[in-house]
Amino acid sequence: MRQLPRLVVAPRGICHWLSLRTGRRVASFKTPLGTHERVIGFLIKHYAGNFPLWLAPDQxxxxxxxxxxxxxxxxxxxxxxxxxxxxxxxxxxxxxxxxxxxxxxxxxxxxxxxxxxxxxxxxxxxxxxxxxxxxxxxxxxxxxxxxxxxxxxxxxxxxxxx
CATH class of the missing domain: 3.40.50.800 (Anticodon-binding domain)
Incomplete structure (x- = not known):
């Protein structure tokens, strides 16, 4: 049976996934952004601001x-x-x-x-x-x-x- 990493919530709401085998931090996250904001941020980064015609704010x-x-x-x-x-x-x-x-x-x-x-x-x-x-x-x-x-x-x- 495979063990999943353990979620630990540190002070100020920062979350860490800890590996059960090594005890080291696998990932940490804390974001004030919601899902939509993350998607928009990803798109801006992916296209470097040069959006395709269908997505551009000023087409x-x-x-x-x-x-x-x-x-x-x-x-x-x-x-x-x-x-x-x-x-x-x-x-x-x-x-x-x-x-x-x-x-x-x-x-x-x-x-x-x-x-x-x-x-x-x-x-x-x-x-x-x-x-x-x-x-x-x-x-x-x-x-x-x-x-x-x-x-x-x-x-x-x-x-x-x-």
């Missing part, structure tokens, strides 16, 4: 080349807001950046925040009914049709692809 960021306060960019902003609204209606977590910062800075901000997918929209994209897709850590993926991009994002989330 998609819509970035425009024009600024929201520029009257000439009004149609571009409306097009970008339409794409963001379409994704939100499908329960995709979307953020937008319509500021007048340079496009390089907007992309760098999204990369630093580890936003999984960036949809960069300029005047030519709007005229073609397309968006330029950029993935965190993988760079630009090229311009694609708006409907195709939305379908790919939804499929990746549904299938839980990285």
């Amino acid at each position: 998609v960021r819509v970035i425009t080349i024009g600024a929201e306060d520029d009257p000439a960019s009004a149609p571009l902003i409306a097009y970008a807001k339409g794409i963001a609204a379409e994704l939100r209606s499908q329960q995709v977590r979307v953020s937008t950046d319509f500021s007048n910062s340079p496009i390089k800075g907007k992309i760098q901000d999204a990369e630093q925040l580890r936003v999984h997918t960036m949809l960069v929209i300029g005047g030519r994209d709007m005229d073609a009914g397309a968006v330029s897709v950029r993935l965190h850590g993988k760079g630009p993926q090229g311009a694609k049709a708006k409907g195709e991009v939305v379908a790919e994002i939804l499929a990746a989330i549904r299938e839980r692809r990285a």
